[in-house]
Amino acid sequence: MLVQVPPHSAEVRQAPQEQVQTDSVVVMSRRSHSTREVFWSMLVLALGGAAFSLDQTGNVGMLVGALYAVCVVFASRLSFIYAVYIVATVCSLLSLFGLSFVDVDLRGWSDVTDRLLIVLAIWIAAFLSLLWDVPQVQDQSRHFKDRLSSGSSLRAEVTTSEPPVETAPVSQEHGDDLAQLNHALLQKNYELETLINVVSHDLRSPLVTIQGFSKELSDACERLRGSMNKNTDMHASDVALLLDEEIPEALRYIRAGADKITSVLSGILQFSRLGRLSLACEPLNMNAIVHGIATVMEYQMKKKGVTLQIDDLPDCLGDETLVSQVFSNLIENAYKYLDPARPGVIRITGEIQDEKSIYTVEDNGVGIREDHLGKIFEMFHRLNPKEGSGEGLGLTIVRRIVERHQGDVWVESVFGIGTKFMVSFPSATTVQQKGHV
Amino acid sequence: MILIAEDDDGHAALIERNLKRSGVGHTYTRLRDGQEALDFLFQKGEGAVRIKNRPYILLLDINLPKISGLEVLRQVKSHAELRKIPVTVLSTTDDPQEVAQCHVLGCSYYITKPTEPEVFMNVITRLGQFLTIVHVPHIQGNMMSPVS
CATH class of the missing domain: 1.10.287 (Helix Hairpins)
Incomplete structure (x- = not known):
């Protein structure tokens, strides 16, 4: 997101855009504004160039002064007006010090007063242009001051320049x-x-x-x-x-x-x-949800003699469909990987910790070897592709859903003893701020 | 004996057919995952195990369930006797880092499985022709302590 800007040129070019955004009356798109900027720059350059070359070729006093003055007035339409004033001043004084390309003779006092009058004309024009467009110039000068006082504020302004409202320096909230x-x-x-x-x-x-x-x-x-x-x-x-x-x-x-x-x-x-899918988060009665899942699975559990224990579970904040899917995936997983050598026990518990509802689905199944633990959440990863059905997506989906709720899922397992899956969701008591995550 | 450590049934069958066609008339043993491969080679587990004093060639897929091909390669190559087995890695990826890692671990050859079926067959056939002229050492005896 950071737009790296070379310190000088881009700062000046950036200025008109800010000007539009701070001045609520003048609203125009960036494109039209930059076209306007180019037009005025060309005009000022042409006028300035004409004045300077006339100044160099002959002693035309008042005409040169007038041209510089007009140039300065037009320059007030530009963001870099101060630069134009200074350049005009320097140009008109150049020949005084014998730097003229054509006429290198040392000049008399009349020439000096001539030059000084021109400079005076330039600054009178500058003053007039200030009166002509007061708010605009004030805004600009403020921007220039801001920029002088803090170099970093410019970077912030540039980075957020996309939507006009966000042009103000980035606040903590925006960050x-x-x-x-x-x-x-x-x-x-x-x-x-x-x-x-x-x-x-x-x-x-x-x-x-x-x-x-x-x-x-x-x-x-x-x-x-x-x-x-x-x-x-x-x-x-x-x-x-x-x-x-x-x-x-x-x-x-x-x-x-x-x-x-x-x-x-x-x-x-x-x-x-x-x-x-957008989440429809609401406080969920987890006891009802998990017992609901258990009822659906009751038949196959009984057939295999599996005991399903459900403790009293705290409520949490989440999307009902998705949270149910997390639990049915975890319970199905526990069921699928039970050890046929001993009667299966699946136990679901829950507690509240640090504004999070943490649930544990624990089984006494075959367990997961330690070196496989890292892979189980991977997409399409199956530890025993030949055993049982499935696409290798169940736990990937669990993780995805939990992450979308800004919760967490982790696993503890002892190979041959059993596996414990823990999931956390925002607890129902936390402020309902994440309605749409 | 040719060991094909490959989780995909179709690939394993294709490899076996094309090797046979190219004149590699040995016995083939299919190993479905890394665990099966290690159990076979280290003479563990309930399934078929390696027989003493026979030559073996291992065709190893990297993307294996349970234990990855890289780990199988590492264990085989850090064992005093098993390290003599020529291991040809057959992988779908051509990631230079993986190629390099396999060679560091001591694989003999690294072959990328081509996606074009014609090329795939061609590669397997050529591998077969090559294997027919390779001299393969016999793998001796029972377990020895692994090379540290």
């Missing part, structure tokens, strides 16, 4: 907003990168399979055709092998590859939908 936006942007970027990674790997590998076995299929067709046409060295047993084994196998792999692509694509869609 916080910027930091927050920046954080959100970084997060979005990270997600996009993950998506690109997923697309490049998880879609590419089934594609290779599909294409590879398509080629196998077409080779098999060629061989079959050859055996039919020329009755070559191909035996009936070879044909049978092709028809009974190789071709069905190729078809099976192609179908599996297509299924994989479909599941990756639906996962990506599901994930991106999560990012776009």
Whole structure:
């Protein structure tokens, strides 16, 4: 967001824009304003140039003075008026000190008074132009003073120059907003990168399979055709092998590859939908929500003899649909990875800590090895791809939802003993400030 | 014996078919993830394990479930006996850093799996032709202490 500005030139160019924004009467777009600025600059330059060259070629006294004066009056339309006054003054005095390009003779007193009169004319014109456009010049002078007093304020002004209202130096509040936006942007970027990674790997590998076995299929067709046409060295047993084994196998792999692509694509869609939904946050009765999920899963739990214990849970602030999804994903996960060797126990507890409601979903399942812990939230990462169903998205979705609520999710696990998932959401007692995150 | 450590069934089948076609008529063992690969090589676990005094060639995918191919490579190459096994890394990425890391760890070759099926087949066929002329050491005995 920071626009790096070279210290001199850009400062001056930036000025007219600020002028428009501070002067509430004059409102015009940046483009039209800069065109105007260019026009006046050209005019002043032309007039100044004419005055200076006339001044150099002959002694035309009053005419030169008048030209400089007009030049200065026009210059009052510009943001860098003071520069014009000074340049005009210096130019008119130059020839006094024998720096003239044409006439290098030392001048008499009449010339000196002539010059001084010109300078006087310039500053009278400057004074007149001040009267002509008082508010504008005052604004400018204030800006110049501001800029002189603090170099840093300019940078702040430049950085926020996009929306006109925010041109004032950045306040603390704005800084916080910027930091927050920046954080959100970084997060979005990270997600996009993950998506690109997923697309490049998880879609590419089934594609290779599909294409590879398509080629196998077409080779098999060629061989079959050859055996039919020329009755070559191909035996009936070879044909049978092709028809009974190789071709069905190729078809099976192609179908599996297509299924994989479909599941990756639906996962990506599901994930991106999560990012776009706006949250409808409200205080949630977590006891009701978790018991609701438990009722839905009661049948399969009972069938496997799993005990589901739900303690009294504190309320929290969140989007009901999404928070329910977090808990159903976590409970399903706990259920899926129970150890068949012992009766499963899943326990859900909750407490309030530092304005956060922290919930724990604990199981006595197979556990997660320590070196796998870091990977479990990764998109499409599955520890046991051969066991059970799933796209490897459940925990990724949990993390995504929790992050959107500005909460947190973390895990503790002992391999062979069990796993504890902790999620935190804003507690229901915190002020409802994040209605839309 | 050719070990194919590859999680994708389709890829593994394609690799095996094309290697066979190119004349590598050895026995093939498919290892589905990093854990299975290590268990096989270090003669652990319940599944099939490495047999003493046989030559092995390991074709290793980097993106393996459970234990990554890099870790498998690291463990194999830090073992006094197993480090003799020629390891050819087959990966979908061509990230130079990863290529370099695999070589530092001691892989023999690094091959990027091409996305074009024709090229993929071609690469595997050429790898097969190459493997037929490679001299592979026999991997001896039982477990020895790993090289520190």
